[in-house]
Amino acid sequence: MTEFCTPRIAAVPAFADDAGKRRRVVAVAIPGSEPLELIGPVDILMNANFLLAQSGRADLGYDIEIVTTAPGVVFEYNGLRLVADTPFESVRGDVDTLIVPPMDPDELGPNQQGFLSWIARTAKRTRRVVSICIGTYVLAEAGLLDGKRATTHWAWCDDFKKRYPNVHLQPEPIYVRDQNIYSSAGATSGLDLSLALVEEDFGRDVALRVAQFSVMYLKRPGSQAQFSVQMEAQLADKSAIRKAQEFVLEHLAIVTGVEQLAEEAAMSPRNFARVFTREVGISPGRFIELSRLERARQLLEQSTIPIAAVAKRCGYGSADAMRIAFDRHLNTGPREYRRRFSSSAAS
């Protein structure tokens, strides 16, 4: 007996501010650009919609609008034709998420002035702006990135730095967030970034199900195994806080709590927690918890270390404590998690 099996979303966290609101997403289709850069991120959001609806939460999700810089054919190849016919000028009102796919930097001359100023204006009434690949050029040209951190496709990094010395370009991470501007390195990293948006909006559980449903693995190639994608995006600028974060990641097994970190940073616990939360976006206690969880997930996925040893190494008091933490965040236990996501699992 086969049946279409949809991952069930167990827990959608309650949101204090805008519970039940659907989020308005505007994505720009740019003729001549790589279609995956647009369709990929949009598809992730559509999958989130689908899974939320399946779980009886059709009141959540994304209302997605595709607009274009030039109505007409966006992409054409051997019989496949992609058409977008809504001009960007017709967008009215506030936007939750604005997605800017790649645009050839050489196109960003005077003839695109209208589009660029539209981006600049629209960004003001947009909660967050997302660029994919060299879409980051558009944001930079529109003046949104001055003094901010950002990333773009590796092949363009040198060129980008020359053109926009005011932007703190970070070539390493596959995506970067600075306040409400998110930029990604391109192609599949746009998918990772989109997944991170889903996580931010609807919680880890939903993001995990979307990843699972899209057959994406929440795992990056070995070269950057130290910090996970989510953690990487969360490292603070301020050196004292950043030190504390690195301390946590390096000494997971012996980190005790906020008090220890505050002492390490030579601040009072109260002030340390306050500054930490402001710089990082999450509280120190939560950061420690997420770091433990991330590391545990890595070890479960990529090693065959026994579960009890994983728990110890990640700083959990016991395997039982780890189990509860897994259940809380991922709605599954370590054993099941490893079975499902282990790279060595043959299924």
Place this chain on the structure above:
DNA sequence: ATATGGATCCGCCAAT
């Protein structure tokens, strides 16, 4: 599965 003790978080106020 639930109860309990401890840690954490956050608002508020005082001190710098």
Place this chain on the structure above:
DNA sequence: CAATTGGCGGATCCAT
């Protein structure tokens, strides 16, 4: 005076 820092207490979260 504005901004940063530290301390206190209650509500909440978490581990045992």
